[in-house]
Amino acid sequence: xxxxxxxxxxxxxxxxxxxxxxxxxxxxxxKGTDTVRMSGLPDSVVNQAQTRVxxxxxxxxxxxxxxxxxxxxxxxxxxxxxxxxxxxLALTIMCADDTLPIEKLNDxxxxxxxxxxxxxxxxxxxxxxxxEARKNGMGTAIVSPENxxxxxxxxxxxxxxxxxxxxLVAWLFGQTTLDPVTRSAPxxxxxxxxxxxVRGQPTARRALEIVAAGGxxxxxxxxxxxxxxxxxxxxxxxxxxxxxAEAVEVTSLxxxxxxFSGGAATLMRHAxxxxxxxxxxxxxxxxxxxxxxxxxxxxxxHRGVLxxxxxxxxxxxxxxxxxxxxxxxxxxxRRANTSIRYPxxxxxxxxxxxxxxxxxxxxxCICAPQVKRGYLPRMSxxxxxxxxxxxxxxxxxxxAILADLSEAExxxxxxxRVARARExxxxxxxxxxxxxQCNSEVPGPALRSRRWRLPPPVRGSVDDxxxxxxxxxxxxxxxxxxxxxxxxxxxxxxPTAEDITIASELRIGYTLS
Numbered sequence: 001x002x003x004x005x006x007x008x009x010x011x012x013x014x015x016x017x018x019x020x021x022x023x024x025x026x027x028x029x030x031k032g033t034d035t036v037r038m039s040g041l042p043d044s045v046v047n048q049a050q051t052r053v054x055x056x057x058x059x060x061x062x063x064x065x066x067x068x069x070x071x072x073x074x075x076x077x078x079x080x081x082x083x084x085x086x087x088x089l090a091l092t093i094m095c096a097d098d099t100l101p102i103e104k105l106n107d108x109x110x111x112x113x114x115x116x117x118x119x120x121x122x123x124x125x126x127x128x129x130x131x132e133a134r135k136n137g138m139g140t141a142i143v144s145p146e147n148x149x150x151x152x153x154x155x156x157x158x159x160x161x162x163x164x165x166x167x168l169v170a171w172l173f174g175q176t177t178l179d180p181v182t183r184s185a186p187x188x189x190x191x192x193x194x195x196x197x198v199r200g201q202p203t204a205r206r207a208l209e210i211v212a213a214g215g216x217x218x219x220x221x222x223x224x225x226x227x228x229x230x231x232x233x234x235x236x237x238x239x240x241x242x243x244x245a246e247a248v249e250v251t252s253l254x255x256x257x258x259x260f261s262g263g264a265a266t267l268m269r270h271a272x273x274x275x276x277x278x279x280x281x282x283x284x285x286x287x288x289x290x291x292x293x294x295x296x297x298x299x300x301x302h303r304g305v306l307x308x309x310x311x312x313x314x315x316x317x318x319x320x321x322x323x324x325x326x327x328x329x330x331x332x333x334r335r336a337n338t339s340i341r342y343p344x345x346x347x348x349x350x351x352x353x354x355x356x357x358x359x360x361x362x363x364x365c366i367c368a369p370q371v372k373r374g375y376l377p378r379m380s381x382x383x384x385x386x387x388x389x390x391x392x393x394x395x396x397x398x399x400a401i402l403a404d405l406s407e408a409e410x411x412x413x414x415x416x417r418v419a420r421a422r423e424x425x426x427x428x429x430x431x432x433x434x435x436x437q438c439n440s441e442v443p444g445p446a447l448r449s450r451r452w453r454l455p456p457p458v459r460g461s462v463d464d465x466x467x468x469x470x471x472x473x474x475x476x477x478x479x480x481x482x483x484x485x486x487x488x489x490x491x492x493x494x495p496t497a498e499d500i501t502i503a504s505e506l507r508i509g510y511t512l513s
Contacts, residue, residue: 002026004095004102007109007138008088009129010073010080013293013333013340014253016125016132020074021088023096028068040073043081052083052114053090060118060166065097079338083113084123087142090114090165104172108140109133111147118165122146124294127260128252130154142168150260152183153251153267192237192270193230196408200400201227207391207506209414212238213421214485215440216478217326217348217386219311221376221509222393223360228351229275232307235349236271237411238418242303249343250303253295272304278313282321287342288333298322299331299342311350312378319383322348326386350387352376360395388440388478390509421488439484444477447484454480454495461501470508479503 005022028035036050057064071089073080088110094100111129113121126147131154133141140158143151148161159181162168170176198205204220208231211218220228242250247267254260254268276285276297287296298306306322308314325331329345355372359365365372422438429436432451436442446452456463462479465471471479482503483495492499505511 002096002098004092006088006092006095006102006105007133007136008085008111009109009133010078010084011082011125011129011256012079012338014128014256014295014299014342016128017078018132018136019078019080019085019088021085021092022072022074023089023092024070025065025067025093025096026070036069036071038071038073040076041079042073043079045083046073046080046085049083049086049089049114052086052116053093055116056086056114056118056165057090057094059116060164060169062094062165062169063099065093065099067097069093069096082123082125083121084111084125084129086114087112087120087165087168091168094169100169101172104140107138108142109138110142111151112142112144114165120144120162120164120168122258124258125252125256126150127153127248127255130157130159131248131252133157147260148181149184150255152181189266189269192411193234194237194411195234195414196410198227198230198234198408199403200396201231201393204231204391204393205409205414207389208235209238209418210389210482210485210489210506211235211347211349212414212418213438213489214388214425214481215345215347215438216388216482216485217350217440219350219352219384219387219390220393221352221354221390223353223395224358225360226393226395228393229307229309232275232305232309232349232351233273234411235305235347236273238415239271239304239347240415240419240422241269242271246303253299253302253342256295257300270304272301273307274298274301274305275307275309278308278310280314280318282315282318285318286321286325286331286333287340293333293335293340295342296331298325298344298346301346302343303345304347306346306348308348308350311352312375316378316380320380323383323386348387350379352379385472385474388482389503389506391506392509417489420491421485424488424491425484439481439488442481442484444474444480447477447480454483454500458495458497459500460497461504465504465508475507479507482506 002025005020008019008021010017010019054064095102113123115121122144126143127150130141130151134154134157141151142160145161145163151159160178161181162178171178222228247269250272251268274297285296286298325344331342331344333340355365355367355375357365357367425439426437462476466476483499486499486502487495
């Protein structure tokens with residue numbers, strides 16, 4: 001009886017789990033009962049791997065054992081999912097059958113799907129998987145050529161990317177050489193859309209700056225052509241660049257969607273921007289699915305912007321699925337045997353026309369009164385209660401369109417003010433012993449505590465709105481958060497009565513009398 005073990009990594013949501021693949025090959029005493037038995041918690045894709053392995057070996061002039069094979073994926077209590085273990089399964093069986101030397105595989109992680117022709121094929125999640133392998137002491141990785149550039153992003157890991165199983169086996173026997181993959185110099189990142197392109201809309205531009213400085217959620221209402229999409233697309237250009245840890249985290253989520261296969265890979269340094277179509281399903285938005293459970297658009301926008309255009313046209317159930325992730329900053333997907341989490345700290349930007357006919361001028365509206373009244377309320381009140389500020393955008397006048405572009409303030413200048421405001425907020429909360437990075441993360445009870453409570457004369461406008469029941473308790477707290485962000489942008493130590501009034505007006509969407 002022969003025995004061997006190799007190493008691979010399984011992705012469970014955004015979490016990488018090191019998996020040991022064990023194989024035992026033995027001659028069965030009963031004639032005609034040579035089989036492959038798998039233990040652990042392999043899913044249907046892993047169970048089908050034996051078909052891919054048999055065909056890949058046959059087409060690579062390699063012999064599959066004509067004996068009984070027992071395979072175990074450990075830890076046996078951890079679900080093993082996806083096709084990333086195909087290569088490990090094939091090599092483990094050959095090593096257990098004493099047809100392949102195992103010495104080179106002792107500190108090697110194997111991460112590739114096998115084609116029926118023996119080719120090594122790309123798998124999603126290569127970056128987080130190999131980072132986990134490196135943390136577990138692996139010094140070498142074998143991946144597909146499509147995943148080579150992405151794998152090279154992991155430091156202190158020798159990466160090899162043979163084109164097929166036959167080439168890999170020849171290398172293990174010392175019959176051929178493989179050059180390790182080298183990390184190519186990162187190319188220049190494409191420029192982000194600039195705020196200087198936006199014509200007019202000074203109120204919306206100021207609101208966008210507040211959104212960026214505090215990480216707040218925003219609703220824009222205006223006719224077509226008012227600049228809603230342009231403003232949303234330019235929000236990443238005024239957000240701070242991702243730190244090294246954030247870049248790895250965000251890039252890993254995009255790796256799980258296979259967005260780096262086949263090309264040069266670099267860490268994402270700018271806040272991501274996701275703008276799904278209004279026909280998107282709930283599973284595509286928040287993640288999940290009946291088969292492979294992957295991150296949706298919400299998780300892909302982590303540390304960045306999720307833009308929901310034409311919000312009233314979305315299915316209410318799909319939009320409402322954002323409510324819980326917006327509160328806790330993560331997506332939680334539960335199945336019978338597993339629970340998966342994806343980080344989802346996003347800035348949500350909603351955009352809507354004022355009514356279905358969307359006229360350029362309000363007096364040109366042809367909608368029936370009941371149709372117009374029922375259009376914006378298609379977005380549920382619980383979701384709207386989680387939106388920090390609302391801005392009404394008028395149609396852009398011709399004078400603004402024809403004005404000199406050089407007069408518009410570029411994103412670079414706005415980004416500097418945003419960075420200073422974020423630094424002020426982070427320093428304030430760090431001095432208080434808290435880990436909040438921006439004001440939107442601060443719990444409402446903390447702002448209402450004795451240490452941070454504002455005096456009654458300062459918070460008079462928001463107290464009045466609350467007493468008259470024009471805002472909810474959640475709305476009250478969100479106005480306080482907005483006020484702190486406005487104060488940071490205006491370089492105030494604490495919010496003033498004017499800051500509170502501005503925040504209150506942004507929250508309710510109209511000027512207080």
